[in-house]
Amino acid sequence: MSRPILIYIDADACPVKAEIYKVAERHGLKTFVVANSFMQVPRDPMIERVIVPGGMNVADDWIAERAVEGDIVVTSDVPLADRAIKAGADVIAPNGRPFTEASIGMALATRNLMEDLRSAGAITGGPRPFSPRDRSAFLSALDLAIVRLKRRGFGAATT
Template identity: 55%
Template structure:
């Protein structure tokens, strides 16, 4: 029997933690909820809260250091996604769109362009679109697909 799949959740500002717990339970996957401050997590042998220091990128560092071929990382952080892809992990955004080798380069470039645009706007701007029911549904389907693939 191979090692269990572990879902690593970049928990700060993650809108799909409850969905992760449900899908993980169905697939008997382990979950690590990583954050700088405590979050309530379900009482389960498979679900563990990992509270790191509030140092810059401490949660990202923990996730990247623990990511690998038998893990699924849930994050919106493009630079963390890149680090985890290099470690062989599967990486999903909160809306279910995967980060992969083909998309990470353009995502990093877009991030840099948007950062430059925001810098010139003096705090005026919209940010990402609101999280929708369709995003939640897409995420559930994407996570299920990845866990089925890793379970084979």
């Protein structure tokens, strides 16, 4: 019996939760919606709401302590993505961009540079608005990650 694929959502600012729920249901995957405040989730035994205490990186820590090879983490938080990749999980940003071992170093460097610029008073403009194209790219990336994990022997959850 293969280990089930689990999906962890860094949910506080995730714009693709509804899409994740649909894809997870189609594939029979357990999904954890992790946030530091109450959030509506569908009434489904395969979707679990996890409310963590408030505080810096508490939701990230909860996810990073559990995500392992065969799991999928959905986050735009680069340090969390780095931790999840090091644990062997597949990581996808809500815009569909996969974080990988090959790309995470540059993503961390860019994040740190932008943080330094902002702390020095530079106006950096922030991320571009989320678009339908981002949503579509995310759905493709999520399906691809699930198919790739199933080929590697991971599977659906058993209820």
